[in-house]
Every structure is written in structure tokens, then in C-alpha cells.
Amino acid sequence: MTTALLHHAALALRLNFRSRQAIVYGYLVPLFFLLAFGSVFRASEPPLLGQMGQLLTITILGGACFGLPTGLVAERERGVWRHFRLTPVPLPALLAGTLAARVVIVALAAAMQVALAHWIYGTPWPAHSWQLAAAFLLVCAAFLGLGLVVAALARDVPAVQAIGQCLFLPMIMIGGVGVPLVVLPEWAQRLACFMPGRYAVEVLQPCFNHPYGLRHAGLSLLMLVVIGAAAALAGGRLFQWDTGQRLRPRDFGWVGAAFAGWMVAGGVAVSAGHIGPVTLVGDAAFADIDDAAVSRITFEDLPPDDGIYAPLAPAHSTRRLTPRIQELIRHLDTWAPARTDDIGQNVRNLLCVAAIADIGQELSEADIARAVFERLRVQFDEDQLRRALAWVVLQPGAGTVVIAAPELGLRGEMSPAIVRERSTWYAKKFLGRLVGTIPDTPPDPD
Amino acid sequence: MTAVCVRDLGKRYGDLVALREVSFEVTHGEIVGLLGPNGAGKTSTLECLLGLRTPDSGTIAIEGHDAVAHPAHVQGRIGAVLQTTALQDAITPREALRLFASLHGQPRTRADALLDEFSLRDKAREPFATLSGGQRQRLALALAFIPTPRVLVLDEPTAGLDPAARRDLHERIRRRRDEGCAVLLSTHDMAEAQHLCDRIVIIDGGRIIAMGTPDELLARAGAPARIRLRARPAPTPADLAALAGARACTAVDDALVIHTIDCGDTLAALARHLAQHGHAILEMHVTAPSLEDAFLHLTGKSFGPEATKR
Ligand SMILES: Nc1ncnc2c1ncn2[C@@H]1O[C@H](COP(=O)(O)OP(=O)(O)OP(=O)(O)O)[C@@H](O)[C@H]1O
Ligand SMILES: [Mg+2]
Numbered sequence: 167m168t169t170a171l172l173h174h175a176a177l178a179l180r181l182n183f184r185s186r187q188a189i190v191y192g193y194l195v196p197l198f199f200l201l202a203f204g205s206v207f208r209a210s211e212p213p214l215l216g217q218m219g220q221l222l223t224i225t226i227l228g229g230a231c232f233g234l235p236t237g238l239v240a241e242r243e244r245g246v247w248r249h250f251r252l253t254p255v256p257l258p259a260l261l262a263g264t265l266a267a268r269v270v271i272v273a274l275a276a277a278m279q280v281a282l283a284h285w286i287y288g289t290p291w292p293a294h295s296w297q298l299a300a301a302f303l304l305v306c307a308a309f310l311g312l313g314l315v316v317a318a319l320a321r322d323v324p325a326v327q328a329i330g331q332c333l334f335l336p337m338i339m340i341g342g343v344g345v346p347l348v349v350l351p352e353w354a355q356r357l358a359c360f361m362p363g364r365y366a367v368e369v370l371q372p373c374f375n376h377p378y379g380l381r382h383a384g385l386s387l388l389m390l391v392v393i394g395a396a397a398a399l400a401g402g403r404l405f406q407w408d409t410g411q412r413l414r415p416r417d418f419g420w421v422g423a424a425f426a427g428w429m430v431a432g433g434v435a436v437s438a439g440h441i442g443p444v445t446l447v448g449d450a451a452f453a454d455i456d457d458a459a460v461s462r463i464t465f466e467d468l469p470p471d472d473g474i475y476a477p478l479a480p481a482h483s484t485r486r487l488t489p490r491i492q493e494l495i496r497h498l499d500t501w502a503p504a505r506t507d508d509i510g511q512n513v514r515n516l517l518c519v520a521a522i523a524d525i526g527q528e529l530s531e532a533d534i535a536r537a538v539f540e541r542l543r544v545q546f547d548e549d550q551l552r553r554a555l556a557w558v559v560l561q562p563g564a565g566t567v568v569i570a571a572p573e574l575g576l577r578g579e580m581s582p583a584i585v586r587e588r589s590t591w592y593a594k595k596f597l598g599r600l601v602g603t604i605p606d607t608p609p610d611p612d
Numbered sequence: 613m614t615a616v617c618v619r620d621l622g623k624r625y626g627d628l629v630a631l632r633e634v635s636f637e638v639t640h641g642e643i644v645g646l647l648g649p650n651g652a653g654k655t656s657t658l659e660c661l662l663g664l665r666t667p668d669s670g671t672i673a674i675e676g677h678d679a680v681a682h683p684a685h686v687q688g689r690i691g692a693v694l695q696t697t698a699l700q701d702a703i704t705p706r707e708a709l710r711l712f713a714s715l716h717g718q719p720r721t722r723a724d725a726l727l728d729e730f731s732l733r734d735k736a737r738e739p740f741a742t743l744s745g746g747q748r749q750r751l752a753l754a755l756a757f758i759p760t761p762r763v764l765v766l767d768e769p770t771a772g773l774d775p776a777a778r779r780d781l782h783e784r785i786r787r788r789r790d791e792g793c794a795v796l797l798s799t800h801d802m803a804e805a806q807h808l809c810d811r812i813v814i815i816d817g818g819r820i821i822a823m824g825t826p827d828e829l830l831a832r833a834g835a836p837a838r839i840r841l842r843a844r845p846a847p848t849p850a851d852l853a854a855l856a857g858a859r860a861c862t863a864v865d866d867a868l869v870i871h872t873i874d875c876g877d878t879l880a881a882l883a884r885h886l887a888q889h890g891h892a893i894l895e896m897h898v899t900a901p902s903l904e905d906a907f908l909h910l911t912g913k914s915f916g917p918e919a920t921k922r
Contacts, residue, residue: 167717169714170714170715170717173710173711173714173715174711174714174715177703177707177711180707181700181702181703184702184739185701185702240700241700244698244699244700245694245696245697245698246698246699246700248664248694249694249697249699249712249755250715251663251664251687252662252664252687252688252690252692253687253688253712253715253716254687254688254715254716254717255688255715256684260715408664410665
């Protein structure tokens with residue numbers, strides 16, 4: 167029977183590629199979305215990378231809302247499934263074959279989008295391809311169940327279009343799939359919690375550009391499982407192999423069950439405060455940095471300690487500190503930005519002090535950097551500090567940065583990007599000393 | 613064990629009673645024809661049997677398996693041609709046959725052999741959408757012959773076939789019967805039923821109105837044979853109607869048609885009568901009674917679309 171099912175799935179795939187309509191909907195429309203997104207987001211850095219989750223979600227959604235049910239309803243109308251009924255192979259198995267073929271059809275479209283984005287716009291390849299594959303399958307599973315519900319509700323092929331649009335358009339417009347969640351008003355973000363599209367984006371996107379991939383997408387993964395399981399169960403129960411079959415009143419209970427999955431997910435999300443857009447870049451907190459991540463950091467190509475960039479005074483320097491530096495050090499003990507609730511952010515803010523001094527070409531920039539290092543060691547325990555520094559190194563774009571500190575007597579307002587760069591160098595220099603990879607320079611002879 | 617046993621089958625579509633108390637059997641090694649005009653309930657009966665429709669009452673057993681309660685048990689046990697077979701536009705006959713062969717657990721060589729047997733070889737790679745009606749029907753038939761079950765259900769199998777294809781199909785069906793297969797087919801072609809079937813079930817308006825071998829049906833219906841005669845000088849119809857076995861005699865154009873229930877007796881008497889009275893025979897035809905006459909006799913209406921009016 168397995169070979170029969172493979173045969174069936176392979177043939178379904180072949181027939182799909184012979185249908186002009188299927189090619190237009192399955193491949194031309196995704197291509198169009200890619201180009202449309204490309205023309206809007208090509209200037210973002212890196213180009214289009216932050217939109218790939220949305221793009222793939224649109225493709226899967228299209229395959230589920232239109233591709234799958236159109237094919238199923240057309241075959242049902244012709245009586246193909248009545249003929250299947252007469253074979254010894256159970257219909258659920260054949261349906262599974264049809265779904266598998268659809269996953270392949272959609273996967274090819276998604277692969278096409280990823281590859282074309284790379285070649286046309288220079289979008290980097292996904293950072294976590296295996297996780298992407300897994301997330302992709304999960305999203306497919308969740309959405310194809312919906313496609314089955316659409317097929318059950320639609321009496322004929324035109325009805326598939328109508329019903330499919332009822333699912334597709336809201337998710338594109340206000341569900342965080344087409345129009346990004348960030349630019350949506352709060353009410354729409356809230357509404358988007360009750361639609362599966364945003365969770366799909368939230369599990370696909372980090373596979374492209376999040377340093378930790380799916381590690382922080384647990385809630386969204388769970389939502390997709392709930393939504394997908396409800397839809398698949400309902401879609402399976404409602405499957406009709408003959409146009410003569412009509413939905414009975416109790417069948418609408420199953421339709422309700424499919425959408426109950428959305429409600430449950432929305433309720434959980436809202437009560438968990440999972441409403442606004444999740445910052446998808448560099449979102450891993452410092453607490454998630456483990457020893458393995460720390461050990462992967464390398465300390466080559468750091469600027470020398472006595473150079474122009476990110477200089478660092480030797481430990482136990484006997485050089486006399488100017489009163490202004492002594493004042494600054496005293497002030498650092500109680501400096502508010504280093505006293506927030508967030509340890510990682512506190513460390514980052516302190517590093518910014520060294521960075522601002524460095525960029526501002528302070529005369530005693532090296533001493534200030536050393537003072538910051540001392541302050542860090544006093545204020546945080548070693549394990550925390552190691553992980554917080556690693557966090558800054560691994561996720562230079564995460565959190566916020568301080569770009570001016572007049573209260574510490576430092577002049578000027580610096581560019582955030584440069585502050586982040588220098589903070590990272592200092593973080594590396596400090597971390598290297600903390601873990602013993604970089605020997606702390608002996609006291610200055612004079 | 614009977615191959616197909618249908619008892620008191622009832623089926624309604626809303627207010628329309630499509631089948632009532634339909635009961636019949638088919639044993640292995642016989643061809644049974646379900647004969648009836650359009651809308652008689654043939655397709656309804658056959659599709660209930662195939663598990664494609666659910667009857668409202670009655671029982672159906674296929675080789676002892678309850679087809680109503682456990683349609684899955686009979687799946688794959690019956691080779692079937694449905695009245696309408698439409699496959700995907702883009703599928704080719706070869707692909708369809710290979711797919712269904714693998715679904716039935718048959719080797720691909722069987723699919724390819726059927727392509728030849730149903731003369732579909734030159735259309736093997738053409739999409740279904742471009743096949744003619746008869747070619748589609750041949751493909752549907754080929755699909756039905758993929759499995760080798762001991763029950764065949766064919767809904768109007770010869771519809772749309774040219775005479776040669778029809779003859780081939782009859783031959784093939786007979787061969788299957790001789791191998792011990794039970795064949796149940798529907799048709800509204802009287803001649804086909806009479807010529808092909810071992811037994812006939814006549815159905816009209818959802819009920820069985822007669823059942824038996826073609827000969828039995830003719831005898832039971834008492835349908836007359838017709839003798840058409842032209843002679844000079846013309847005999848009087850009244851004289852001819854009085855001949856042994858004759859029931860009636862009517863003048864049609866310049867000929868006389870004698871209706872008789874005993875053709876042999878009537879012909880002998882007619883020969884004597886003509887000789888005695890010096891009539892010269894110009895032309896004479898004997899038409900054996902047909903199922904059509906039987907149907908007319910049984911239902912009191914002619915066999916055609918108007919017969920479906922209720
Ligand atoms: N799905 C249906 N819904 C409603 N009425 C139906 C349905 N199928 C059949 N009927 C009605 O039931 C009656 C029997 O139909 P059926 O198709 O069994 O006839 P048939 O003997 O196969 O006719 P034909 O020779 O035209 O194929 C007809 O009056 C038909 O209109
Ligand atoms: Mg019919």
C-alpha cells in the first residue's frame with residue numbers, strides 16, 4: 167500500500183505541474199509577493215531578511231486556503247474520489263498522500279522564494295536551515311488542516327475562492343502576515359493574536375535571522391500545534407468524497423472546533439501579554455547565553471590595548487588618576503543606567519560609558535575603560551558578568567545603548583551603531599580577561 | 613454463497629422515492645441485467661451496492677459481507693464502472709491505469725495490458741480532457757477490469773461504445789462470467805439485455821416489475837410474435853384473426869400483421885388457409901417477440917423517456 171500511496175502522491179504532484187492555474191497560484195503569485203516585498207524592503211539591512219518569515223507564511227497560506235481545497239473540490243466534483251472509494255486503499259491514506267504532495271508543492275515555492283531573494287536582493291541564507299525545515303512543516307500541518315475545512319465548506323470550486331479569501335485576506339491585512347505587526351495599530355495586533363498567521367511568522371522568521379533560532383518561539387510553536395491539531399481533526403472529520411454529501415448540522419460543530427483553536431490561542435496570547443510584535447532580531451536574553459555559547463567566542467583581531475580604538479589601561483596601573491576620573495569612578499557606583507532591573511542591560515550600559523569615552527577621544531579613555539571593567543567586576547558576580555558580556559558580543563544589536571553621558575562628565579552624543587561596535591570590542595576584551603584567554607597586562611612599570 | 617444478495621432495498625431523495633422493496637440475487641457465474649428506462653433507479657441500486665450511496669432500508673450482502681453496515685469490507689471486492697467517470701483533465705489513460713493498478717495492488721504490466729485490450733494505446737499519453745466520449749468510456753471499463761474480483765458491477769457499460777467495442781465488451785463480460793465471476797450490469801438497451809444476460813431484472817419507477825431469464829420473461833409476459841404478410845388477393849383480417857394461435861390481425865399499409873402467441877400453429881394454419889383460398893404470397897416476415905414487447909405488456913407503457921413520468 168505504501169507504494170500505492172507514493173504513486174498517488176507523485177502523480178498528484180505531476181498533475182499539479184500540468185495545470186496552468188496551479189502554476190499561477192502556486193508559483194507566480196509567490197514570485198509576485200517576493201518582488202513586491204523586495205521593492206519595499208530591499209534597502210533594509212540585510213535586505214529582505216526580516217521579511218522572509220512573512221513571505222513564506224503567505225506562500226503556505228495560499229497553498230492551504232486556495233491550492234489544496236481547489237484541487238480537492240475539483241476532484242470531488244468530477245467523482246475522482248468516488249473512484250478512490252472503490253479501491254481497497256482507505257481514503258484517509260489517500261488524503262494523506264494528497265496533503266504530502268501539497269507540502270512538496272508549497273515547499274518548492276518557498277525554496278524558490280528563498281533562493282530568488284538571495285540571488286536578486288542578496289538576502290542571506292537562513293541561519294538555521296534544519297529548524298526552518300521543521301518550522302515549515304509545522305506551519306504547513308497547521309494550515310493544511312484549515313484547507314481541509316475550506317474544502318468541506320465549499321460546495322464547488324468558485325466557493326473555494328470565496329471562503330479562502332475570508333481566511334487569507336484578514337491574515338494578510340491585519341494578521342501580521344502581509345502588513346508587519348509593528349506598523350499595525352494596537353487593536354489589530356490584539357486581533358492578530360486570534361489568527362494563526364502571526365504565529366507562523368513568529369516561528370519561521372527566527373529561523374532566518376535569530377541567533378538562537380526557534381529557542382524563544384516556544385509560545386508561538388505551541389499555538390500552531392493547538393490551532394493545527396484542531397483544524398486537522400475537524401478537516402479530517404469533515405472530509406467529503408462525494409458532492410452529494412452535505413454538511414449536517416452537527417458537522418458545523420467541527421467547523422467550530424477548528425476555529426476554537428484560534429480562540430484558545432488568542433486567549434492564551436492575550437493573557438500572556440503576547441500582543442505586540444516580538445523583536446525578532448537579537449532577542450535572546452543574556453540569561454540564555456550558556457557556557458557553550460561563551461566558549462564559541464574568539465578573541466582574535468581585537469585592537470591593541472594601547473592603540474587608538476578601544477584602549478584599555480593595564481590592571482593596577484600606578485598612573486595617577488586625574489580628579490575628573492576619580493569623580494567619574496565615584497559617580498559610576500550609583501549611575502542609574504547601571505541599576506535597572508535588567509542585568510544584561512546594566513552591563514551593556516556600563517560598556518557604553520567606555521565606548522563613549524573612546525569615541526569622544528577622552529584623554530584618559532583607557533583609564534575610564536579600566537574603571538568600567540573594575541566596576542563591572544564589583545557589581546556583578548562572575549557567572550552573570552561572563553554571560554552578560556557574551557550576550558553583548560554575540561548580539562551586538564540587542565537591547566538599547568546609551569549614546570551620551572554628560573552626567574559623568576563625558577562630552578558629545580555618539581552614533582548608536584559606533585557605540586554598539588565599541589561596546590562589543592570592550593565586552594570582548596573584558597570577557598577574554600574574565601575567562602583567562604587574554605592575560606591581563608602586568609602593572610605599568612612607570 | 614450468493615455473490616450479491618439485495619433484500620428490500622429502499623432509497624429516497626427527499627420526497628422522491630427512488631427505490632422501494634428492491635430484492636434480487638446474483639450468483640457467481642451469471643450475468644444479470646438491470647433493465648429499465650431513464651430514472652428507473654438502476655444507478656441508485658448499483659451505487660448502494662458499491663457503498664457509494666446509503667440505502668434508507670433493506671440489506672445488501674456482497675459475498676456474505678454486509679455492504680451497508682461495513683462499506684469498507686466490500687471496498688476492493690467489486691470491479692465497477694460508474695455511469696459517469698470523469699478524471700482529472702490532465703491525467704493520461706496510462707497514468708490513470710497505473711495509479712489504479714497500484715491502488716488495487718496489481719502490477720503495472722496489468723495496466724499496460726489493459727491499454728491494449730481496450731484499444732487505448734494511441735491515446736495512452738493524451739490528457740483525459742481530450743478523449744472522446746467513447747474513449748473515456750473505454751478507459752472507465754479498463755479501470756473496472758484492473759482488479760480481478762469475483763463480482764463486477766457495470767452501470768451502462770456499453771454507453772457510447774461503437775459496435776466493435778460493444779462486441780468486444782460483451783465477449784469480455786461473458787469470459788468473466790465463464791471464469792466464475794458474478795456480473796451485474798444495467799442497461800436500457802433491450803436487445804443488449806436479451807442477448808447478453810442470463811437473467812434480467814426489470815425495474816421501473818423504483819420497483820422490480822419482473823425478473824427471470826429472457827425466455828421466461830417473454831413467456832410470462834405472453835408477448836406475441838408478429839407475422840407480416842402481403843398476398844394477392846388480400847385475405848380479410850377477420851379470417852386471419854381466427855387462425856389457430858392468432859390473437860389479432862390488423863391492416864398496416866398494404867400488409868396484414870397477425871399477432872400470435874403460438875407462432876408454429878399459426879404459421880401452419882396460415883399456410884393451409886392461403887392455399888385453400890388461392891392467395892399468392894408476395895412477402896412474409898416473422899418477428900419473434902422482443903423484450904420490448906414484454907416490457908410493454910408488463911407495464912402497459914412503452915419503453916422510453918415518457919415512461920418515467922409518474
Ligand atoms: N442524488 C440525487 N438526488 C436527488 N434525486 C436523485 C439523485 N440521484 C437520483 N435521483 C433520482 O432518483 C431517480 C432514480 O435515479 P437513477 O439515477 O437511479 O436512475 P437510472 O435508472 O440510473 O436512470 P438512467 O437510465 O437515466 O441512468 C430519478 O428520478 C432521479 O431523478
Ligand atoms: Mg443511471
